Amino acid sequence: MAAAPVAWRADGVPYSERFGDVYHTETGALAQSRHVFLGGCDLPGAWSGQPQWRILETGFGLGLNFLTAWQAWRADAHRPRLLHFVSVEAHPVGPEDLLRAAGAYPELAALAKELVAQWHGLLPGFHRLAFDEGRVLLTLCIGDVQAMLRTQRFEADSIFLDGFSPERNPAMWSPDTLKAVSRFARQGTGIASWTYAQGVRDVLAQNGFQLERREGLPPRRDRLAGVFAPAWTVRRRGPVSAHVERPGRCAVIGAGLAGAAVAASLARRGWQVTVLDAAERPAAGASGLPVGVLAPHVSPDEALLSRLTRAGIRATWLELDRLLEEGREWRGSGVLERRPDGDTRVPVGWNASGPNESWPANAAQLADAGLPAGAPALWHARAGWVRPARLIEAWLREPGVEFLGHAPVARLSRSAGGLQLCDAADRLLAEADRVVVAAGHESGRFAPALPLQSVRGQVAWGRMADGLALPSTPLNGDGHLIAHVPGDDGTLLWLAGATFDRDSTHLAPRAADTDANRARLERLHPGAAAALAPEFARGGAQTWVGVRCASGDRRPLAGPLSEPGVWACTALGSRGLTFAALCAELLAAQWHGEPLPLPANLAKALGTQRTRS
Numbered sequence: 119m120a121a122a123p124v125a126w127r128a129d130g131v132p133y134s135e136r137f138g139d140v141y142h143t144e145t146g147a148l149a150q151s152r153h154v155f156l157g158g159c160d161l162p163g164a165w166s167g168q169p170q171w172r173i174l175e176t177g178f179g180l181g182l183n184f185l186t187a188w189q190a191w192r193a194d195a196h197r198p199r200l201l202h203f204v205s206v207e208a209h210p211v212g213p214e215d216l217l218r219a220a221g222a223y224p225e226l227a228a229l230a231k232e233l234v235a236q237w238h239g240l241l242p243g244f245h246r247l248a249f250d251e252g253r254v255l256l257t258l259c260i261g262d263v264q265a266m267l268r269t270q271r272f273e274a275d276s277i278f279l280d281g282f283s284p285e286r287n288p289a290m291w292s293p294d295t296l297k298a299v300s301r302f303a304r305q306g307t308g309i310a311s312w313t314y315a316q317g318v319r320d321v322l323a324q325n326g327f328q329l330e331r332r333e334g335l336p337p338r339r340d341r342l343a344g345v346f347a348p349a350w351t352v353r354r355r356g357p358v359s360a361h362v363e364r365p366g367r368c369a370v371i372g373a374g375l376a377g378a379a380v381a382a383s384l385a386r387r388g389w390q391v392t393v394l395d396a397a398e399r400p401a402a403g404a405s406g407l408p409v410g411v412l413a414p415h416v417s418p419d420e421a422l423l424s425r426l427t428r429a430g431i432r433a434t435w436l437e438l439d440r441l442l443e444e445g446r447e448w449r450g451s452g453v454l455e456r457r458p459d460g461d462t463r464v465p466v467g468w469n470a471s472g473p474n475e476s477w478p479a480n481a482a483q484l485a486d487a488g489l490p491a492g493a494p495a496l497w498h499a500r501a502g503w504v505r506p507a508r509l510i511e512a513w514l515r516e517p518g519v520e521f522l523g524h525a526p527v528a529r530l531s532r533s534a535g536g537l538q539l540c541d542a543a544d545r546l547l548a549e550a551d552r553v554v555v556a557a558g559h560e561s562g563r564f565a566p567a568l569p570l571q572s573v574r575g576q577v578a579w580g581r582m583a584d585g586l587a588l589p590s591t592p593l594n595g596d597g598h599l600i601a602h603v604p605g606d607d608g609t610l611l612w613l614a615g616a617t618f619d620r621d622s623t624h625l626a627p628r629a630a631d632t633d634a635n636r637a638r639l640e641r642l643h644p645g646a647a648a649a650l651a652p653e654f655a656r657g658g659a660q661t662w663v664g665v666r667c668a669s670g671d672r673r674p675l676a677g678p679l680s681e682p683g684v685w686a687c688t689a690l691g692s693r694g695l696t697f698a699a700l701c702a703e704l705l706a707a708q709w710h711g712e713p714l715p716l717p718a719n720l721a722k723a724l725g726t727q728r729t730r731s
Contacts, residue, residue: 121212158310177281269717279311300325303346314340374405377556385518396526404664453501456595569670577615677726
C-alpha cells in the first residue's frame with residue numbers, strides 16, 4: 119500500500135489528484151482547523167475539567183486537525199487527563215507531506231516531527247499512536263470509512279466531518295456513512311464540518327443532530343456546527359456495565375509483565391493501583407527471563423495471530439521508547455527469523471519499500487547474521503531484544519502505582535468497602551474497587567473457569583567471553599539466540615532456548631533440556647552452536663527456568679470474570695513482551711468507555727468472554 123501522492127500548488131496549497139480537490143482552502147489549514155473544527159465543537163472550552171475527551175474524525179488527510187487539537191490540549195491548563203483522537207483514512211500520505219504541511223505553522227512543526235516518528239507500518243487496520251506520556255492517543259483506522267466505523271465502538275464527545283467535497287468523494291458523505299457516524303454520538307456530542315451541503319444536513323438531522331449555520335472561513339461563506347440531541351430515546355448496544363464513573367482503587371495480583379502493564383495503564387487514567395506479589399521483588403516468575411525477543415508472527419494469509427502481534431509490538435515499542443534506554447535495556451535491532459519449512463511468503467502486496475515491516479531476508483541481512491546466502495528467513499525490521507525486568511520496573515515506577523512484595527493472595531472477598539484481598543492467615547493485604555488477576559500460571563486459583571495451561575520453559579545463557587563470535591542480530595525460529603546484551607555488571611550476555619513443557623511447573627533445571635537447547639541452537643545457527651560449545655562443556659552456560667501461562671487457543675485473556683469487579687489479564691504465553699501493553703490498554707479502554715486500540719473483532723479475540731459457552 120503506497121503512500122497517497124500529494125501535489126503542491128504554486129500557492130502552497132496541497133492538492134489530491136486522486137480526488138481532484140484541495141486539502142484545505144487558501145486561508146490556511148491551521149485557521150480552518152481552529153475556526154471550523156475546534157470552534158465548531160466549542161473546544162477547548164467544552165473539554166475543560168473532563169477526565170477524557172474523545173474526538174472522531176472522518177478523513178485524517180495531512181493530520182492538521184489532530185495536530186491543532188493536540189496543540190490546544192497542551193496549551194490548556196484545564197485540559198482533560200486523556201485526549202483520544204480517532205481518525206479514519208483510506209489513503210494515508212507519506213511522512214514528508216505531513217512535515218511539509220505542518221512546517222508552515224511554527225506551533226505545529228515540533229508536534230509533526232513526533233507524529234512522523236510513529237508514522238510507519240500503516241497497513242490496513244487500526245494503529246494506536248501515543249504522545250505526551252501516553253495521555254494523547256491517536257487511533258488511525260486505515261481503510262474504507264464505513265468498514266472502519268463498523269469495527270470501532272465508543273461514544274464520541276466531538277465529531278469532525280472532514281474529507282474532500284461531497285461531489286469529489288461521495289462515499290465519505292453518503293447517508294450510510296453519516297448514519298454510521300451518528301452511532302458514535304451521545305446526548306450533547308458536538309459536530310462540525312466545513313461543508314454546509316443540504317444533503318449532508320438533511321441526513322444528519324434525520325439521525326438526531328440539531329444543526330446550525332455558522333460563518334465560514336473565506337472563500338467559503340458557511341460552515342456547519344451542531345449537537346446530537348435526538349427527539350427519541352437512543353438505545354445503544356455494548357458492555358456499558360464495565361464502565362466506571364471515575365477512577366478509584368485497583369489491586370493487581372501479579373507483578374510480571376501483565377500486572378505491571380495493567381498498573382501503568384490504569385495509573386495514567388487516575389487510578390490508585392496496588393500491585394501484590396508473593397515474591398519479594400517484581401518479575402520473579404516467567405517475566406524474569408534475562409532477555410527476550412520481541413518479534414511479530416507473519417503469515418501469508420494474514421492470520422489472526424499475525425494481526426494481533428503487529429498491534430502488540432506497536433504498543434510495546436511505544437512504551438520501550440518512552441521508558442527504557444535503548445542499547446542498554448532494549449534494542450530495536452531487527453530480528454532474523456529462520457524458516458525451517460522454507461516458507462518465506464508474506465501477504466500479497468508486501469515489499470521492503472511498503473508500509474509493512476517484515477519481508478524475506480536479503481543476502482546482506484543473512485551475511486550479517488553469519489548465515490549462508492539463500493537460507494530461508496524473514497527479516498523483521500520492527501523487532502529486537504528487551505530485558506523484561508527493566509520494563510516491569512519502569513511501569514511500576516509510574517505515579518499512582520504501589521508495589522507490595524511478600525504479599526501472597528489466598529482469597530478474594532467482598533465487603534462494604536469493596537473487594538478484599540487476604541493472605542492465608544486472613545490478614546487484609548489490600549482493599550479495592552476492582553481487582554485484576556495477572557498472576558501467570560497461578561491465575562487459575564482466582565479464575566478457575568478460564569482454560570489455562572502451565573508451560574515450563576528452560577533457556578541457556580551466560581556471559582560472553584572475549585572474542586566469542588556470535589551474531590549481533592537476534593535470531594528467531596525453532597528457538598532463538600540473542601547476544602551482545604549489556605549485563606548489569608558491564609559484561610555482555612547471550613541467551614539461547616527455549617523448551618516448551620506443557621502442564622509442568624517444575625522449576626529445577628534439567629540436563630535433558632540443556633541438551634535440547636543445544637540441539638535447537640545447532641539447527642538455528644550452526645556457527646553460534648560451535649562457538650558456544652566450549653561454554654556448555656566447561657559449565658559456563660547457566661540455566662534459567664520459568665513457567666508461562668497459556669490459554670486453550672494460545673491467545674491472551676483480557677476481560678471480566680464471573681465475580682463482579684474482578685478482571686483478568688493473563689495467559690500471555692511466550693509472547694508477554696508482545697501482548698502485555700496491548701492487553702493493558704484494551705482493559706483500560708473497556709473500563710473507561712474509550713476508543714479501542716484494536717478493531718472490535720480483534721478485541722473480542724483477546725477477551726475472556728470467548729471462553730464461555
